[in-house]
Amino acid sequence: MIPVLMSSGDLIADRRADYAEALLPGDPAAAADLYAQALELAPTWTAGWYRLGDIRAKFDLPDADQAFEAALATDPTDRLGASLRLDMLRERSMTDAMPPAFVEALFDQYAPRFETALVEGLAYCGPQLMAEQIQAPIGAALDLGCGTGLMGEALRPLCTTLTGWDISTEMLRAAEVKGIYDHLDKRDLNRLSPPQERWQVITAADVFIYLGALEKIIGWVALALESGGQFVFTVEEHTGPEAYVLRDTCRYAHSAHALQDLLDQAGFDSRITRAVLREDRGAPVWALVVNAVKRGPAPSAEQTDVGHAGIPA
Structure with missing residues (x-):
């Protein structure tokens, strides 16, 4: 599940995230760097952390786990399922069920x-x-x-x-x-x-x-x-x-x-x-x-x- 990237609440952070998405097809490393810069401005932006983790994982860039951990820290209910992505990265199940908030949001959509x-x-x-x-x-x-x-x-x-x-x-x-x-x-x-x-x-x-x-x-x-x-x-x-x-x-x-x-x-x-x-x-x-x-x-x-x-x- 890739989250709908709701606004971070910071206009400059949102613009950097938009630029990152535009760069992504040709230069995923630069896109990840731009997301990291956006998150310096909006450190509690859960969807941004999740997206950064998603990009890093997809393109084998370092520190995907750290981004998913930050997403989980900013939203302990784990509506985006960051804990599941961590399990998949680590190739072992630390969770015994999907977060209820994640399942509810997934099926409501x-x-x-x-x-x-x-x-x-x-x-x-x-x-x-x-x-x-x-x-x-x-x-x-x-x-x-x-x-x-x-x-x-x-x-x-x-x-x-x-x-x-x-x-x-x-x-x-x-x-x-x-x-x-x-x-x-x-x-x-x-x-x-x-x-x-x-x-x-x-x-x-x-x-x-x-x-x-x-x-x-x-x-x-x-x-x-x-x-x-x-x-x-x-x-x-x-x-x-x-x-x-x-x-x-x-x-x-x-x-x-x-x-x-x-x-x-x-x-x-x-x-x-x-x-x-x-x-x-x-x-x-x-x-x-x-x-x-x-x-x-x-x-x-x-x-x-x-x-x-x-x-x-």
């Missing part, structure tokens, strides 16, 4: 063109693959990270009541227009309170590419599902030894073996299948379609170690 880009442009078929895993008919279903309602459209014929949660206000507005959800609410999946309801099916379509560590959300779902309920979700496939990695696409990918272990520990019997979820730059994106069935009675909060923050520790 993306909402108007989301379905056209994903379905028509990238041949996305995740909801259809997931719906095939669900044993219908069902009563109450919860669609985590519901977005504009692509998964909801596949779920609606299968369930009696359908609830959708998403972090993006604009995505929720688009979903509401479709009229397929009985309830819609703005929720951050990193900060869910202990569930007050029980669902027969919980889905998460292409949501966990924005979460690295899945222990907390899997523990929460174990509390929220009825005994015998289904948790159906997709992740991008990672075949290395790590449980998950942050790819250069700025998406997390997960290992099937690590997922199987997590789900088993949380009390699920799971079946994981490989499938092509969509395309990326003309190449197939291999994913894992996970169908996890909750064993036995729903566990108590104490059994899943739900702490004061309302999510499993």
Whole structure:
């Protein structure tokens, strides 16, 4: 995500940034120097620091990490995702989830063109693959990270009541227009309170590419599902030894073996299948379609170690 370069608040700094962008195609080093000069005048300009880091990283110039660190220091909520760029530069994941402010801003911007880009442009078929895993008919279903309602459209014929949660206000507005959800609410999946309801099916379509560590959300779902309920979700496939990695696409990918272990520990019997979820730059994106069935009675909060923050520790 390259930020919209909002004004720094300093006219001279803005002009130097404009000159830097004009120089960039022919002389990236000079462009980076001009950005650095602009930031001497506007040292709290988060978008400027991010852009400087982006230029340095793209053209193999030194000190890209320092620029991203400055962007993060000037905006600890990390709306631009500087921490993710640092992870990619250092080739190791220090963050276990994408910053909520970054995800919210990304999808608020993306909402108007989301379905056209994903379905028509990238041949996305995740909801259809997931719906095939669900044993219908069902009563109450919860669609985590519901977005504009692509998964909801596949779920609606299968369930009696359908609830959708998403972090993006604009995505929720688009979903509401479709009229397929009985309830819609703005929720951050990193900060869910202990569930007050029980669902027969919980889905998460292409949501966990924005979460690295899945222990907390899997523990929460174990509390929220009825005994015998289904948790159906997709992740991008990672075949290395790590449980998950942050790819250069700025998406997390997960290992099937690590997922199987997590789900088993949380009390699920799971079946994981490989499938092509969509395309990326003309190449197939291999994913894992996970169908996890909750064993036995729903566990108590104490059994899943739900702490004061309302999510499993």
